[in-house]
Amino acid sequence: MKTEKVLVEGIVQGVGFRPFVYRIATELELVGYVRNLGNVVEIVIQGSDDKIADFIYKLQNELPPIAKINNLETEELENEEEYADFTIKESSDSFSGTSVIPPDLAICDKCLEEINDPNNRRYNYPFNACTDCGPRFTVIENVPYDRDKTTMDDFPLCDECEVEYKNPLDRRYHAEASCCEVCGPSLELYKNDNQNPVKIDSEDPLADTAKLLDEGKIFAIKGIGGTHLVANVMLEDTVNLLRERLGRENQAFAVMSPDIETVREYAIVSDAEEETLLSKERPIVILKKNESYDFAKSVSPGLHNIGVMLPYAPLHHLLFNHTDTPAYIMTSANVPGEPMMITNEEILKNLDTIADYYLIHNRRILNRCDDSVARFRNNELAFIRRSRGYTPEPYDLKGKYTSLNPEFDNLKILALGPELDVTFTILKNSKAYVSQHIGNTNKYRTYEFL
Ligand SMILES: [Zn+2]
Ligand SMILES: [Zn+2]
Structure with missing residues (x-):
């Protein structure tokens, strides 16, 4: 029997890495522990040579979707105590160095299924997330990535969420952004009444938002890493009004469509473009309009191209459940040239000459992050905004x-x-x-x- 210490660097925190280590270690009947040490993950593993070799192989080749190993070091330990089982230890702050905070990622398939399943307790919940998806960079105050160092600390877990959070075999084990309707953030709808925000009592703020958008209202919607100004692409008067209020004459607006099939109805999409649109990073991709393109003229006046993205937050998916529109304009809410607005106070105060309504929520955004913009040149991805x-x-x-x-x-x-x-x-x-x-x-x- 031997004991080895493994130090792993990379995107290994907040991405389900420790539960993954726990799972492969217990499957191989190895004992020891895993813990976050500041920016690295430390694993101590005890067992036969063969099984430890298997473990190291699986560690590198069966990673969870978001995790990424940049560096891995092993060292044999002499005279180490004998462990009885494999455990996940509490994080330690003691190691300081370079840390990699994972980026925000689009909602995963499992979380999407949950919000669309009437029998699930997260049905229609716009802040659903797990270790495979959801906000990271935009909610993190400090490393190691633990809930008390994120803005989710404002939302103590309810009993049911806590059971999931503490179970190493659950998809939400240490998912720091995990929450539900009982314990997590919630939406609020405000009307801009002559530059005074008035809260509207709404049974279903997203259904009301879609309805008002389709009637021609302009919204400020606070999302995950920032705020969008939103309008229906089919309504020329509304889009024009948005241009007027923003003082933005010609620059094209980016749009969001509910799914890739809808995008194909108005734009030409190559395989590489489709893959990027559907990637977990979900950037805006500049596409060529096709012959059926029929959005309001002032969405992207005089251009053959249009910037398109697909829903990435649960909130977006739920919004599109309430409308038939092929797309909404989603443009960053900022004073031109200034950083995007992220606090509720800023949104309600500074957008009062632009938005008719505000859909906001009570989770703080710590690091603002605009939508990325990419385009393909000769089939190669180039960033306009990373x-x-x-x-x-x-x-x-x-x-x-x-x-x-x-x-x-x-x-x-x-x-x-x-x-x-x-x-x-x-x-x-x-x-x-x-x-x-x-x-x-x-x-x-x-x-x-x-
Ligand atoms: Zn998920
Ligand atoms: Zn909960």
Whole structure:
């Protein structure tokens, strides 16, 4: 029998990694423990040589969907105590170093099934999430990624959610964004009454929102990492009014459609574009309009292209359950050039000359994150804006630039720019962390954010 310590670095926190380790260890009848150590996961494993080798193989080859291993080190331990079973230990803050916070990810198939199943306790619940999906980067205050370091700390788990949260074999084991109607965030609908927000009593805020949108109202909808201005793409007067209120004459609006079949009705979609639209990152993809395209003229005036995304939050899916429209405009709610608005106070106050209604919720957004925008050139993906779904996952540049500068892998660099749509990049341990797009540097609020 031998004992090995395994240290794993990468996207291994908040992605169901420890329960995965627990599962493969117990399947192989190995004993020991797993725990988060700041930015790394430490595993101590005890058993026969063969089984430990099997374990290491499975660890690298059967990862949960979001998890990613960047570095794995093993070390044999001498004179280690004998363990009776395999356990998941409490996190420890003791290790400090570079940490990788997972990006926000689109709702997974299982969570989507739940919100559409009338017999499920999360039926119609717009904040459903599990270890495989939901907000991460936008709700995290600090690492290690535990609930008390996220804005979900405002929502103590109810009994039923707590049972799931504590069961290593449950999909919601340590799912820090897990919640339900009883214990989690909830929606509120407000009407803009001559620049005074008036709360509306609504049995079903999403059904009412869809109805009002389809009657031509303009909404501010607070989502996961930011706020959208939303309008029905079929209504020329409404879209024009939105342009007028925003002072935005020509720039095309991005739209969201309920599913890929609907997108095909008005745009040409290649296989690669379809794959990207449906990916868990869910960026906006610039597509070519087809001959049947019939949205209001002012959605993307004079262009052959349209920026399209598919629903990524449970809230979006539920909204589309109440409408037949092929798409809604979903454009970032910000003063042009300034960072997107994320607090309820900002939304209610600063959008009062733009939105007719507000659909907001009581979960705080810590890190704002715009929708990413991508397009294909010669079948190759190019980012116009790399943000939600991708940030803050770093680029690994180890060894790539040492021919230019032998010291490259040891450099620490902070880079900022340009003036319009500024981003910053931090290079540390040869990993480049590129920030989301923030705003224009001629605006004071952009500096505040930086
Ligand atoms: Zn899920
Ligand atoms: Zn609950």
